[in-house]
Amino acid sequence: MITRFAFKKQLQNLAQSSDKSTYLLAISGGADSMVLAYLFNELRDLGYEFQIAHINYQLRGKDSVSDQKVVEDFCKKNHIKFHLYEVSEIDNKPENSIQLWAREIRYQFFRKIQEQENLDFLVTAHHLNDQLETFIINLSKASGINGLSGIPANENNILRPLLNFSKEEIYHFAEENKIEFREDLSNKKSDYLRNKIRNEIVPKLSETNENFLENFAKSISYLNQTKDFVQKQIQEIETKLLISDKEYKILSKEKLALESDFVKFEIFKKHGFTQPEENEKIFLAETGSSFYSKEFKLTINRKELIFSNLNSKNTIYKEIILTNGLDLNQNRLNIDISKHINAPKDFIWQFDAEKLIFPLKLRTKKEGDIFYPVKFAGKKKVSKFFKDEKISVLEKEKIWILCDGEDQVLGIIPYRQDRRFQANNDTPKKVIVQWIEELPIL
Amino acid sequence: MITRFAFKKQLQNLAQSSDKSTYLLAISGGADSMVLAYLFNELRDLGYEFQIAHINYQLRGKDSVSDQKVVEDFCKKNHIKFHLYEVSEIDNKPENSIQLWAREIRYQFFRKIQEQENLDFLVTAHHLNDQLETFIINLSKASGINGLSGIPANENNILRPLLNFSKEEIYHFAEENKIEFREDLSNKKSDYLRNKIRNEIVPKLSETNENFLENFAKSISYLNQTKDFVQKQIQEIETKLLISDKEYKILSKEKLALESDFVKFEIFKKHGFTQPEENEKIFLAETGSSFYSKEFKLTINRKELIFSNLNSKNTIYKEIILTNGLDLNQNRLNIDISKHINAPKDFIWQFDAEKLIFPLKLRTKKEGDIFYPVKFAGKKKVSKFFKDEKISVLEKEKIWILCDGEDQVLGIIPYRQDRRFQANNDTPKKVIVQWIEELPIL
Incomplete structure (x- = not known):
């Protein structure tokens, strides 16, 4: 059960510190985050220092305004420093992957405020039901103990002190304490997989056993201990x-x-x-x-x-094999290069699979590289391209070139694609090379 | 995909041996077990030796007869030695826990045949869907990595070579190869929890991702490797x-x-x-x-x-605390002593909770023990009771006595209960002490 005392204990446990830590709470206005804000406010007389940050994504008109108002009013009434970020046109919202886009915005805004206000921890209101949903998502993706041991309660100074409490307990606590909150409508729509799990699978699981969530929390705790043990043992073996x-x-x-x-x-x-x-x-x-x-x-x-x-200073010629080929039954091959190199988060190039010779690879520049840049009439030496783009000698060594199996340049990442291999709307079989950012759960 | 080759490889892997091993197949007549029998029969020309065992539980009249006939016909046609066990009135079927009763019968019959015919391995037709169901059942019970790493593919010489194949693959294989089988109707009724998971939860999970089962199998395989690593490391630390x-x-x-x-x-x-x-x-x-x-x-x-x-020869006085007390809100406290001692599998004693002083404990005999045996008029010395029952000196040291918190004898396990503390039909609050056998999954 959620109590002021249980929450304080949990928080101290996670922060591994006295009451002198300072916190930035990420508050959406939903039941879980408003309960989090309420609990922190209850601890204020013990010297807990915290501020609140809210993001208005402007995705749901009046509803977005009302969400913001609930949080803002709570802060005014309780004299809590309030930080608002209103998403503007400039933050060009993508057609798909709204979830990732929103997470990216959250991550950057919260980190900025945390730095600016010098706050030790970012605190989110993730709860046991979020934990179960994430567990099932990871199970559906083939995960080991790392994926199955769930959302961490403490990760890179992000704390999640409600992680052991169920959504039901949180709603019950909000009701008991007459905490104002807004139903989080955005959740109901945008994430298909998570919503399917939330609305169709979790209720069925809970029916199997009245202590299902509680037992699940115990399983996760045990898996976490196992994970920590394995990591420690592997470190010892490496030594x-x-x-x-x-x-x-x-x-x-x-x-x-x-x-x-x-x-x-x-x-x-x-x-x-x-x-x-x-x-x-x-x-x-x-x-x-x-x-x-x-x-x-x-x-x-x-x-x-x-x-x-590779992140040290010594530069060396590098080469990474990306894929060995395209399955002939597939019409689309997606290659995520984020596992290998850094690139802008919106990086995406589409190629005509039938024009490519496999395997594709990433490498640094070689003497004599030429390519046919898009938005350019003929062919061009890669070294000339670097010169025109005013790229320094040191920088050049670090730039990744995408090549095919015969070492032909498919593009210079992220500057310019080669026009010979580009896909168009009618291309039947495409290879899509993109950079997909993985962010902590916020 | 199931192929003769993939199956043979899997089997050799599990048996860790050449083709010279001998097998007893547990065949119910359902699709999974008939596919298992078919695959073994296909391997016969390679020198694989096997026999088939079937149990007719006589629970479903004509259907039970038809199940048996499918298996028997297959054996006759292919000249396979067939072992039948027909459950009779004597195998008194319990009102509840039909599942456990049936598993017990299977276990004993299969082991008997295996011994009698000198067959190396018992083989069952458990598949990937059984694995997923067991995983969810264990998740609902708070399990660590041991519970979550699933049904073992090789455990005490029981092999499960179909464990990585889905039910769908098995049905598909049966159809392709025109394998005769019977729909397993018993499954549809008797195990409420497993059926709920099978019919309501697994289909929803499979909808989240077309590779759900395949990915789940990978997760389980990874958890198994982690489990083995942890066991090995713990053994090294103990050393x-x-x-x-x-x-x-x-x-x-x-x-x-x-x-x-x-x-x-x-x-x-x-x-x-x-x-x-x-x-x-x-x-x-x-x-x-x-x-x-x-x-x-x-x-x-x-x-x-x-x-x-405790299983070595040196006898010592032993004492085991069973429970610290009864929650006042409960009307029934079940104590499973199988975790502590051995007793007959049908052992069950009911006590009037209000007459007991907690904690209850198990101990070996003490000088001066007396009790009021049921089916006996007065009180009796425990030593006299042992003498009358013609229990040897050595045996006496090993007999467990159930006592209450004031060391009063509640009964001598499994011989005789004390009549003073016995429950009757009108007892409002009961303490039930019983022995619940845990058997491998068959």
Whole structure:
């Protein structure tokens, strides 16, 4: 049951600190977030310092105004510092993936206020039902213990102190304490999968057992402990494999070969190599071969695995294989390059699959690269393009070029695509290369 | 997709052996089990040896006869040795828990045939949908990674080679190969929870993502690997804590105290101590205190934890606290003693809660024990009762006596209950002490 005392204990637990921490609450005006604001306000006499941030997405006309008013009124009445962000035309809302767009806006606005006001923690009102929905979404996507151990209650200074309370408990608490709130109508529409789970699956699950949610919370807690244990053990095993950790991290390939597939997978995953099939190749590769993840270059050297951090200063020629080919039954192949490199979050290029030679890859520039830039008549040397765009020598080394299997340039990311391979509306089979940002749950 | 080749590979993987293993197939006549029988029959020319067992529960009249006929005909046609068990009146079917009763019958019959015919493995036709149903049932009961990593594909020489194939794939395979089978009508009725999950929840989950089942199978496989890793690591940690492993297993209490709660819990769980609250008491207990699980007596000795196996020959006085009391709002308290001791599987005693002093406990006999046996006029010394029942000196040491908080004898398990505390039909608040057997999934 939610009580002032239970909440305070939970919060102190998460902040791992005294009452001297400072908080920014993300408040939408819905029952869960208004209960969060109310509970913080109840703790004020104990010296808890907090401010409130609200975003008006202007997506639902009058309703958006009313949501804002509930939060603003609560702040005025209780003399709480209130930060508002009104989404304007400039924040060009995308046609699809409104969810991601909104999360991005939240993330940036909250972080800005937190920095500006020097507040230790961002606090969100996620609850046990959100946790169950996320669990089922991850189950439907093939997840390991990391995905199934749920939304973290404390992640990068984002706290979620209501995570162990059910939606029912929160509504009950709001009613008991006459807390004003607005029904969150936006939730009812925009996220198809989450809503299907919320409205059709969770009620059925709850019918199986009157303690379903409570038991689910226990399962999640146990999985979390297991996850932490596994991480700690993997770290210890890695330490035993470590030959050097100075300029490069060098692990014993010989010793790692003796570990189980699970340990190998976890060690590679820590360095950004998440494809089990790729990992098998590492052990078969010859001395001098290299592999790339988003963060590391891995070079094979006799009995050693040498991991060099790609974000460090030493520039090197890099190459990343993106895909081995297109299944002939597919009309569309989506490639998410966010696993490998950084690019603007709206980056998306479409290609005519039939004009491409596989595998596609990302690499840094090579002597003699040429391409046929869109919005340009003929062909152009890549080096000339860099010069015209006034890109510095150091910058050039870091720019990723998308190539096909015969090393032809498909485009310079994110500057310019090659017009020869571009898809148009009539292209039957498309390859879509895009950058999909993964943000914490807000 | 199910193919002869994929099945053979899966089977060899599970049996971890050549084609020389021998198998007993549990075949009900439903699509899944008839596909299993068909696949084994296809492997016969490779030297696979197998026999088939079927149970006719006589629960559904003509339908039961038809089920049996499908299996029997298949065996005759293909010259497969067929074992039949027809449930008779003597196998007194209980009013409730038909599921457990049927599982018990299966278990005993299959094991008997396996022994008699000297067959290496028992094979069942559990599939991916069974796996998902079990996962959700365990989720609703608060489970850790052991419960959530599902039905094992190989457990105590029971193999489940169809576990990675969905029900849909199995039906499709049956149709393609014109395999005769019977719709399993019994499933449609008797297990309320499983049927609710099967008919209402699984279809909704499958709608969230066309690859839901396939992705779920990947999640389970990953959880299984995590589970195995955790078990192995816990074993290694225990080895480091080990002071002696001769007559008793002695672990360093000092060193264990420094480990995480998770490690403590897992180490205690391995020895049958599964209650986290109890485990906390262990570290606070004085030298000389003891605790009991079903398998071990744990004695605290300064800096040591001494585990003595209760199933070994050295007899000792033993005591197990069953429950601390009865919640006043409950009219019925069920105590399952199967976690602690062995008793006949139909063991059940009912007591008048208002006549009991808590906590209830199980202990071995003490000098001076007396009780008021049912079907007997006065009181009787427990030692005299043992003598009359012709129980040997050695046997006596192993018999469990149920006592109340003032050490009054409530009964000698399973011989005789004390009539003073017995419940009758009008007893408003009852304490029910029973033995509930947990069997592998068959």
